[in-house]
Amino acid sequence: MGLPKEHRLKHWRDFKTIYSQGKRFRGDALAIILLPQPAAPTKIGISISRKVSKKAVVRNLIKRRIRHACRTLLPQIQPGWHIVITVRYNARECEYEHFLQELKRLLIQAEVFHGH
Template sequence: MLPTENRLRRREDFAAAVRRGRRAGRPLLVVHLRSRKDPHVAGGEAPPARAGFVVSKAIGNAVARNLVKRRLRHLVRERLALLPAGSLVVVRALPGAGEAGYDELARDLHTALQRLLGGPSR
C-alpha cells in the first residue's frame, strides 16, 4: 500500500501527468512522469512524489485488475526514493499486464522509470 501522502487522487493531477509529462512505453505498461521544479516554492520541505494507477477493463475481470494494481503499488512504493520531490507519476497498465508475472511488471516499470529519469538501465 502506498502511504497517503504519495497517492495521486485528483483528476487534475492525473491529467497534468498524462498531458504535460514525459512518457515511456513498455510492452506491459506506460509510465507518465511530470517533474515539478518550481523555483517559487518557499524554503520549506518539498512535497513528496505522488503516484496513481490506471488499470482498465481491458486487463481482465475485477480480480485480475486488482491483482495488477496491488503489484504496481508495491513496485512503485519500492521506487519512490528514485523520484524527484513533487513529481507526479501515472502508471497505465496495458492488456498484457493481466497475464504477466510480478518480475515482468517490475522489469518494465524499472526500465520505463530509468528512461524517464535519464539514468542507466540495468
C-alpha cells in the same frame, strides 16, 4: 498495503493534468506519464482500463502488484514528480518481478531514478 498517503495521486484533476502535459514512456506491459512538480513529494497514480480485463478481481490483482513494485522503488525515485502508471493489455500474464523490472527500466529511461 498501499503507497504511503503523501505519495498517492488520487484526484481526477491531477490525472487529467498529467495526461495532457506529461511526458510518456512505453514498455511492454506498462506505460508511465511524468510531470515535474518542484518542491513537492513524488506522487504516483495507477490507471487500468477494463480493456485489460473485464474482471475487477484481475484488475485489482495487477494494481496490487504494481503498488508493491512502486513501494519498493519509491526511495530511489527523485522527489518532485507526479507519475501515472498506465497498465497495457499485455499485463494480464505478468508477475510481480516483471512489473518491478519494467517499472525500473522505464524510470531509468525517464531519468528520474537515482544513480542513473
